[in-house]
Structure formats: C-alpha cells, structure tokens
Amino acid sequence: MIPPKPASRPDRVSLWRYWRLFRQDILSAQPERLYHAWMAEFRTPFFRSFLVNQPDLVRRVLSGRPEAFPKSGRVTAGLRPLLGASVFVTNGDLWAHQRRIIDPAFEGGRLRDVFPAMVAAARDTGARLEAGVLDIEALASRATADVIFRTLFSIPITKRIAEDTYRAFRIFQRAQPVATLPALIPGLPVVHRKKTRAAARELRRLIGDLVAARTEEIREGRAPDDLATRIMTTPDPETGATFSSDEMVDQVAIFFLAGHETSAAHLGWTLWCLAAAPEWQERVAEELAGFDPEAGLAGLSALKVTRNVLREVLRLYPPVPMMVREAAEGDVFRKRQVPKGAQIVLSPWHLHRHERIWSEPDAFDPARWEDEATRTARREAFIPFSAGPRVCPGAGFAMAEATVLLAALLKEWRFEVMDPPVPVAHLTVRARDGIRLRAVAR
Numbered sequence: 001m002i003p004p005k006p007a008s009r010p011d012r013v014s015l016w017r018y019w020r021l022f023r024q025d026i027l028s029a030q031p032e033r034l035y036h037a038w039m040a041e042f043r044t045p046f047f048r049s050f051l052v053n054q055p056d057l058v059r060r061v062l063s064g065r066p067e068a069f070p071k072s073g074r075v076t077a078g079l080r081p082l083l084g085a086s087v088f089v090t091n092g093d094l095w096a097h098q099r100r101i102i103d104p105a106f107e108g109g110r111l112r113d114v115f116p117a118m119v120a121a122a123r124d125t126g127a128r129l130e131a132g133v134l135d136i137e138a139l140a141s142r143a144t145a146d147v148i149f150r151t152l153f154s155i156p157i158t159k160r161i162a163e164d165t166y167r168a169f170r171i172f173q174r175a176q177p178v179a180t181l182p183a184l185i186p187g188l189p190v191v192h193r194k195k196t197r198a199a200a201r202e203l204r205r206l207i208g209d210l211v212a213a214r215t216e217e218i219r220e221g222r223a224p225d226d227l228a229t230r231i232m233t234t235p236d237p238e239t240g241a242t243f244s245s246d247e248m249v250d251q252v253a254i255f256f257l258a259g260h261e262t263s264a265a266h267l268g269w270t271l272w273c274l275a276a277a278p279e280w281q282e283r284v285a286e287e288l289a290g291f292d293p294e295a296g297l298a299g300l301s302a303l304k305v306t307r308n309v310l311r312e313v314l315r316l317y318p319p320v321p322m323m324v325r326e327a328a329e330g331d332v333f334r335k336r337q338v339p340k341g342a343q344i345v346l347s348p349w350h351l352h353r354h355e356r357i358w359s360e361p362d363a364f365d366p367a368r369w370e371d372e373a374t375r376t377a378r379r380e381a382f383i384p385f386s387a388g389p390r391v392c393p394g395a396g397f398a399m400a401e402a403t404v405l406l407a408a409l410l411k412e413w414r415f416e417v418m419d420p421p422v423p424v425a426h427l428t429v430r431a432r433d434g435i436r437l438r439a440v441a442r
C-alpha cells in the first residue's frame with residue numbers, strides 16, 4: 001500500500017514563490033531532489049541553509065557536536081508569546097538546567113506511574129466513539145489532549161479548566177502562523193499579530209491557574225503524584241534550584257504543544273494507514289485483543305506487530321517533519337564551507353523516505369522493521385524523536401500512549417477508508433482537509 005505523499009515543487013523557483021509555497025505547506029514547498037540528495041544548499045540574498053540527509057552529518061549536528069549547532073530561534077519565533085523560555089526554545093546552560101529537572105519525570109519507572117491515567121483517557125475515548133463517518137484528527141487531538149491533562153495534572157479533559165485550556169489552545173494554533181517572514185529572512189523584526197498575542201495570553205493565564213492551584217496543593221501536602229508535581233518538586237541535581245511558577249508555565253505550555261499535537265498526528269495517520277491496509281489492521285487488532293492495559297505497562301514490550309506499525313507510521317509521517325539548527329561557527333560539510341549563522345535543516349520527512357537508504361521508501365510496510373536488510377536504515381535514518389541530548393523526552397510516553405489509544409479504539413471498532421487525505425505540514429504533519437474514516441462496530 002502506498003499512502004498519500006505530497007507532490008514536490010519544481011526544482012527552481014523564485015524566493016517569492018518559495019515563500020508562498022512554504023506558507024501553505026513546508027513539505028510540498030521542497031524540491032523532489034531532497035529524496036535522493038545527501039545534502040542540498042539553498043542560497044538566497046538573505047540566508048544560506050543546508051538540508052542534510054547524510055547520516056553521519058545528521059549525527060554530527062544532533063549528537064556529535066550539538067553545542068556547535070544550537071537550536072535556531074528564528075523558526076520558533078512565532079511561538080514565543082506562548083512558550084516563553086521553555087525547554088523547546090532555550091539553548092546552553094538554561095536548557096541543560098531545564099532538562100535535568102524534566103528528564104527524571106519521563107524515565108521508564110516514572111512512566112509506569114502515569115500509565116493508568118493514559119489508560120483511563122483511552123477508555124473514555126473508546127466509549128465516546130459512535131458508528132459512522134468520523135473526523136479522525138479532531139478525535140485524536142481531543143484524546144491526546146486528555147492524556148496530557150490526566151498525566152500532567154490528574155484532571156480529565158471534561159473538567160471545566162481543561163476544556164477551557166484546550167479551547168484556548170486551538171484558538172492559539174489557528175491564530176499563529178508558523179511560517180513567519182523573520183523565519184526566512186534574518187534581521188526582520190518578529191512582530192506577533194494581536195490575535196496571536198491575545199490567544200497566548202489567555203492560554204498562559206489558564207495554565208498559570210493550574211500551576212498556582214498545584215503550588216498550593218504541594219504546600220499543603222495533598223498534591224497528586226503526577227507529572228506536574230514531580231516536575232515542580234524536583235530540584236536540579238547540580239544547582240538545587242526548582243522551577244519558579246513562571247518557568248513552570250513555560251514548560252507546561254510546551255508539554256501541551258509538543259506532547260499533544262505530535263501524538264495526535266501520529267494516531268491520526270496510524271488509523272488512516274490501518275484502514276487502508278486492512279490486513280494489518282486485523283493483525284494489530286488481534287494482537288491488542290490479548291493485551292490488558294489495566295495490568296500495567298509491562299505487557300507493552302510483547303506487542304511486536306503494533307510496535308512495527310507505529311514505527312512505520314512514524315517513518316512515513318514523522319509528526320515533526322523538519323528541525324532547524326544554526327551553525328554557531330563555520331564548518332565544512334561534504335567539502336563545502338558552511339558559514340557561521342547558516343541554517344542547518346534536519347528533515348525526518350526526507351531522511352525517512354530517502355531513496356538511497358530505504359527500499360520502497362514510500363510503501364507502508366511494517367514488516368520492514370523485522371527485516372535484517374533494513375537494519376542500517378533503521379539505525380541511521382530514523383529520527384522521529386530527534387537524537388542526541390535534545391532527543392524528545394516524551395518518546396517512551398508517546399509510544400505507550402499510542403498503543404493504549406489504539407487498543408481502546410480497535411477493540412470494538414473497525415476503520416474503513418474514505419477519500420485519501422493530503423499531507424501538509426506547518427508545525428506537525430497533518431491532513432489538509434482532515435482525515436475522514438468510517439467506524440464500523442466489530
């Protein structure tokens with residue numbers, strides 16, 4: 001089965017045309033050659049950027065010398081009103097301090113403690129489903145937001161403050177253009193639209209209320225043992241400092257954004273691929289029928305078919321399709337000078353479909369994850385969660401979450417395809433007109 005892939009743009013276009021395409025969709029704004037080139041350089045009067053697909057170069061940027069390739073602030077500039085100084089946008093000592101506090105909350109043992117909250121969200125999602133045509137992206141978005149509220153703050157999305165926060169989030173996402181001109185042209189001041197600023201302010205106020213209530217509960221010794229309590233009470237092992245309330249608001253904002261949009265994209269594309277490949281849908285449903293989420297996290301490791309399907313979807317539709325770094329100093333890539341300040345683009349989207357690395361790169365084939373022949377590709381060219389010190393702290397969380405949500409949905413429902421979705425990406429890879437599937441009771 002070959003799932004939908006956006007058409008590429010012509011090889012040569014003016015900067016103006018590129019900008020217009022880029023605003024609509026960062027995937028189809030790219031030329032076809034990126035699926036077979038090891039590296040591509042883009043030169044414009046305003047910036048130079050290098051997209052790297054060569055595995056050892058990707059490694060150098062993400063893991064080998066990450067300090068020489070800090071995160072580029074230009075790309076996340078549009079998100080600043082919401083994210084403040086959250087771990088997603090900081091660099092250097094501040095970033096390291098934040099990770100030392102956040103990482104322990106996501107470690108394997110800790111994941112076991114929040115697993116029942118994920119299971120409860122999945123159970124509710126399954127129970128809400130009705131037969132007929134479904135807007136899968138809306139369903140997935142609400143389900144993964146519910147998981148975040150329950151694991152972070154021990155509240156279901158049906159609670160008023162969670163509902164309000166979720167709604168404010170959607171307003172922010174609609175108001176905020178990710179492809180901003182300053183992202184493309186260095187030196188241009190970043191101006192946030194009034195609507196974006198207002199939406200971010202409202203959202204931060206709601207998150208601030210949640211953090212303030214939790215601060216109080218911690219002080220009174222009656223706080224639930226969830227992710228928020230852990231993060232707010234964990235001191236940095238090197239400095240002893242804990243997050244202030246404002247810092248915590250920054251971090252919660254990124255947990256919502258990074259943790260719910262991405263997982264929703266993953267679940268949505270997984271359901272579409274399974275509907276389009278019914279034999280795999282049945283194999284996953286059968287495997288998950290023998291899995292009892294109430295028994296805890298331990299059963300997950302035995303679910304090989306499900307894991308292979310989830311990985312194959314992350315390969316074809318990496319929720320974060322591109323990441324941008326900035327060269328803090330000059331370097332040489334493939335005998336070419338990379339000047340200080342150049343933008344370095346890592347593209348899971350192109351790397352995962354690279355024609356010189358993967359066989360039949362555009363085919364949905366979960367069996368490839370068991371095939372010895374793809375071992376190198378899997379190790380060197382699969383980075384849906386990034387790699388190196390800035391690797392996604394929520395990777396294990398996301399895989400567990402996707403599994404329990406699928407288990408709850410496939411238990412009683414079978415999904416059938418309707419019109420094929422068109423992938424587009426702004427921050428995450430979504431479908432241009434949504435994903436519609438028909439749910440039929442098993």
Ligand code: HEM
Pocket residue numbers: 087088089099254255258259260262263266318319320322323324383384385386389390391392393394395397398
């Ligand atoms: C399928 C789901 C997910 C995918 C594919 C994903 C992918 C990624 C990627 C690629 C990055 C690196 C971005 C960059 O360097 O520009 C990242 C960072 C991050 N992710 Fe995830 N993520 C997922 C789920 C989650 C969840 C569930 C959480 C938390 C609850 C989370 C929290 C974060 C945070 C805090 C960062 C910033 C880390 C840093 O910069 O040090 N993610 N994620």
